[in-house]
Amino acid sequence: MPNKLYNDEQYPTPWGATWREFKQSHIALSGLILLNIFILLGLLGPLLTPYEPYAQNFQSLLLPPSWQNSGTIMHVLGTDSVGRDMLSRILYGIQVTFGASVILVLGAMLIGVTLGTLAGMNKGVRSSILNHILDVLMAIPTLLIAIIIVAILGVGLSNAMLAIGLALIPRFVHAMRDVVRTEMSKNYIATARLDGASHWHIFYYNILPNLVEHIIVQATLALSIAILDISALGFLNLGAQTLLPELGVMVREGLSTAYIAPWNVLFPGLCIFLLVLSVNVVGDSLRSAIRNRLTH
Amino acid sequence: MSLLSIRNLYYDNAPAWYTLNKKDIFYLGPVNFDVHEGETFSIIGSNNSGKSLLGKLITGAVPKSAGEVLINGEPLDNTNRANSVRMVFSHSSQSLNPGISVGRMLEEPLLLNTTLSPSERFDKIRDTLRLVGLMPDHYYFYKHMLSDGQQQRVALARALILDPKVVVADEPFAALDPSVRSQTVNLLLKLQAELGLAFIFISHNLGIVRHISDRTLVMHNGEVVENSPTQTLFADPQHEASKHLIHAHLAMLKV
Numbered sequence: 001m002p003n004k005l006y007n008d009e010q011y012p013t014p015w016g017a018t019w020r021e022f023k024q025s026h027i028a029l030s031g032l033i034l035l036n037i038f039i040l041l042g043l044l045g046p047l048l049t050p051y052e053p054y055a056q057n058f059q060s061l062l063l064p065p066s067w068q069n070s071g072t073i074m075h076v077l078g079t080d081s082v083g084r085d086m087l088s089r090i091l092y093g094i095q096v097t098f099g100a101s102v103i104l105v106l107g108a109m110l111i112g113v114t115l116g117t118l119a120g121m122n123k124g125v126r127s128s129i130l131n132h133i134l135d136v137l138m139a140i141p142t143l144l145i146a147i148i149i150v151a152i153l154g155v156g157l158s159n160a161m162l163a164i165g166l167a168l169i170p171r172f173v174h175a176m177r178d179v180v181r182t183e184m185s186k187n188y189i190a191t192a193r194l195d196g197a198s199h200w201h202i203f204y205y206n207i208l209p210n211l212v213e214h215i216i217v218q219a220t221l222a223l224s225i226a227i228l229d230i231s232a233l234g235f236l237n238l239g240a241q242t243l244l245p246e247l248g249v250m251v252r253e254g255l256s257t258a259y260i261a262p263w264n265v266l267f268p269g270l271c272i273f274l275l276v277l278s279v280n281v282v283g284d285s286l287r288s289a290i291r292n293r294l295t296h
Numbered sequence: 297m298s299l300l301s302i303r304n305l306y307y308d309n310a311p312a313w314y315t316l317n318k319k320d321i322f323y324l325g326p327v328n329f330d331v332h333e334g335e336t337f338s339i340i341g342s343n344n345s346g347k348s349l350l351g352k353l354i355t356g357a358v359p360k361s362a363g364e365v366l367i368n369g370e371p372l373d374n375t376n377r378a379n380s381v382r383m384v385f386s387h388s389s390q391s392l393n394p395g396i397s398v399g400r401m402l403e404e405p406l407l408l409n410t411t412l413s414p415s416e417r418f419d420k421i422r423d424t425l426r427l428v429g430l431m432p433d434h435y436y437f438y439k440h441m442l443s444d445g446q447q448q449r450v451a452l453a454r455a456l457i458l459d460p461k462v463v464v465a466d467e468p469f470a471a472l473d474p475s476v477r478s479q480t481v482n483l484l485l486k487l488q489a490e491l492g493l494a495f496i497f498i499s500h501n502l503g504i505v506r507h508i509s510d511r512t513l514v515m516h517n518g519e520v521v522e523n524s525p526t527q528t529l530f531a532d533p534q535h536e537a538s539k540h541l542i543h544a545h546l547a548m549l550k551v
Contacts, residue, residue, distance in 0.1 A: 014395055014438060186390040188401075190357055191454065195378050195405045205404060209395030 014293070018213065021289040028289070031281030038098060038275055045095045049088035050074075053245040057083035062261045078263045080254065086263065090271055092245040097234075098275060100157060100246075101226035104165040109219050112172020117207075119173060120180025121199060131177055134170040142167040143229050150238045157230075157246065160239035164229045168222050175218045176211070183207045213290050220283030224276045231272050247272050298330035299494050300354075300381070300462050305363035307346075307353055307518075324349055324518040325363065329511075331462065331494045338497045338505040338526070340541060341515035348386075350515065351464045351498045355383040367461065378409045382455035386467035387448050392439045398425075398450055399435035405458050420457065428453045429483055445476035449483070456487070464496045469504060481508060502545040506530055514538040 012020065022028050041048070051057075063079040064071045065086075071078060077086035119127040137145065142164065149163035183189065184207075192206050233239030234248025242249060247268045254264030306325035324346045331337045341347045352358040354365055356377055365372040367380045385391050393401060402421045406412055412420065422432045428449040439447065448468060455463050468484075469477045481504055488495060499505050505512060505526065512529050514522040516537035522529065533539045 012438075013397070017440075186393075187385040187388065188391060188393045191383065191385065191391075192404060194355060194357055194383060195408045196374060197404070197408055201408070205400075206393055206396070210393070 014209075014213075017293040018286070018289050021293040022285055025285055025289075027281060028285030031278045031285065034274060034278035035282050038094060038278060041091060042095045042098045045091035049085075049091050050076075051085040051088040053084065053089045053092040054243065055084065057085075059083065062257065062264075064261070065263050077267050078261070080250075080264050081257050081261070086267055089245040089250060090247075090267055093247040093250055093268060094271065094275070096157070096240065096245060097227060097230055097247045097272070100161050101223055101230055104161040104230075105168065105219055105222045105226050108165045108168040108222065109172055109215065112169045113176050113211075113215055115169070116173040116176025117180050117203060117211075119177040121184060121203065127177070131174070134173050137167075137170040138174060142225055143232055146229055146233060147236075147238060150233065155238050155241065157234075157240040157244060160230060160233045164226055164233075167229075168226065171222060172215075172218055175214060179211060179214050180207060183210060213286075217283060217287045217290065220279055220286065224279040224283065227272065227275050227279065299333045299335075299368060300331040300496075301364075301366040301369075302327050302329050302354065303364040303366065304328060305350075305353060305365065306361045307349065307358070308361050322346070322349075322518060324353070325361075327363070327520050329513060329520070329523055331496060333461070333494055334488065334492045335511065336488065336495045336497065336509040338499060338509035338512045339515060340499060340502065340505055340512060342537065342541065344517075345515040345537075346518040347498045347515045348466050351383065351466045351496065354496065355381050355464050357383060378405060379458050380460055381462045381464065382458065382460040384451050384455045384463060384465040384468050387444065387451070387469075387471040391451050392447055394439045396438075397435065398437050398439075398442075401450065402435075402454055402457055405454065409458055424453045424457045427456065427487065443476075445472055445480065448472060448476075448480055452480075452483075452487075456491075459491075460493070462494045462496065464498070466498045467500065468497070469499070469501060477504075484508070502530075502541065503549075514541065 022032075057079070060072070060075060060079050061083045062081055063075050063083075065078045066073045066076045075085050075087070077090065079085055080089070115130065119130045145167035146160065146163040149166060150159055153159040153162065189202060189206060192202050197205070230239060231246070231248030231251070234246045235252045237252065240246035240249050242253070250268035251265055251272075254261070254268065258265050304325070305327040306323075308321055308323045310321050327350060329337070339347045339350060349358060353360045356365075356372065356374075365381075367376065370376065372381060399418075399421055402424060403417055406417045406420060410417075418435075421435060425432055425434055430446065430449055430453070434442070434446070434450075442450065448471075452468070455465075465484075469480060472480060484495065485508060487493060495508075497505065497509060509526050512522075512524065512526045513520055514529070514533075514535065514537060516535070521535040522533065522538045524534075529538065530542055533542045
């Protein structure tokens with residue numbers, strides 16, 4: 001192994017250069033911090049909640065947030081129409097909505113990247129059939145495809161996840177195929193092939209290092225779509241069902257009492273907004289950081 | 297006994313019957329020539345004459361249609377290619393992988409073709425970097441941190457790291473400015489003297505060809521039209537195509 005003992009200078013890797021470029025932008029950093037807070041809340045949510053998210057308390061129906069005159073500190077963000085604590089439900093809701101989105105994006109990414117890489121490394125009819133069929137799918141909005149799939153499979157959170165995951169796969173396939181195809185035509189792949197490298201070696205050793213960042217950018221974009229679609233399906237009563245503390249479901253439930261208790265709609269909605277905003281800001285900044293990292 | 301012999305090499309890109317977009321068919325050959333140890337052999341020709349293609353056919357980057365490439369009398373195939381004939385592609389933004397460090401780039405041919413241990417590989421890479429005039433520190437560098445001349449040296453190091461007998465270089469100087477170009481030319485001449493390599497150059501730059509090569513081959517429309525010692529060729533070109541090239545070159549020198 002290389003002896004790094006006397007190697008005083010630090011040479012930034014492509015990743016280091018991307019990070020250096022990324023942290024130049026305050027907006028990008030704020031987005032990253034916000035996203036990390038959401039990730040932490042999603043992981044630690046059940047440990048922090050003061051109440052069970054399902055516990056109904058008929059002594060305290062529709063309590064306003066604690067900073068209003070009639071609010072109590074017992075329920076910081078107020079309660080809903082059956083007396084469930086809003087803060088607990090939102091913390092669980094982040095776990096459900098964000099967690100479900102992350103899991104489905106990871107699944108779609110795994111399948112999409114594999115298919116896209118195969119399509120990119122193969123040539124000719126096989127690869128173009130795969131690509132053009134998926135092009136047709138990409139012309140339809142993911143939410144619409146997801147609604148069609150849910151209509152076939154039936155409602156429920158896991159069916160909604162499956163539907164959105166399936167709808168997201170073409171995006172990954174398309175993006176990965178394009179990247180892998182341009183990579184494959186480059187001279188350093190030809191030199192590697194002359195060295196006797198197998199397809200697997202070429203992919204792992206030469207293409208994957210250049211692919212990782214594209215995968216991450218695609219995954220953040222897909223994640224924001226997934227969060228919106230999961231909550232949209234929940235809102236339309238096609239995804240998560242009434243009892244589950246899912247952010248879209250919470251907005252729908254709050255809608256019936258929106259005039260007398262607007263916080264029941266406001267807080268879950270704000271939560272969805274901030275989640276999508278932070279994911280989009282991070283994804284977008286990451287993309288421009290990758291583009292700009294070699295310029296200075 | 298010659299080091300590398302090309303016997304009746306043919307190439308055509310006639311597409312299979314089911315291909316939809318048929319391109320123009322390009323024929324190359326027959327090509328016959330020999331390269332001896334320590335010799336510098338140049339291939340010149342106008343654009344689209346097939347000289348880069350000939351380089352790729354020799355190294356196997358493009359599969360040949362017929363004919364033989366012999367190294368020391370043995371046919372060149374996948375088992376002995378990497379250790380004997382290496383290709384340096386023309387310098388461009390795609391000649392080095394931007395995602396991996398120079399060390400990993402140079403390690404790849406060793407991983408695939410030798411059984412050296414990791415520390416032996418590291419030593420070999422360091423020695424090769426020194427050989428082409430780079431520093432051991434460049435092990436950790438990435439492509440975007442190197443100048444064009446340094447990138448060309450890395451590409452050369454990648455070709456030399458397996459101690460080949462023949463190096464085929466396609467326009468290795470095209471993108472370099474004159475001072476770096478002459479540095480690189482001198483580096484190649486030095487390496488050739490030290491390692492006894494045979495070089496096959498594919499070049500547009502007749503000045504450099506005249507300066508460094510022993511024999512020169514002229515290609516025209518996929519055919520070899522002339523193959524003679526460089527001095528003879530430049531003094532007395534026989535074929536129409538070689539006359540064009542050489543007179544144009546000489547006329548430019550007079551201005």
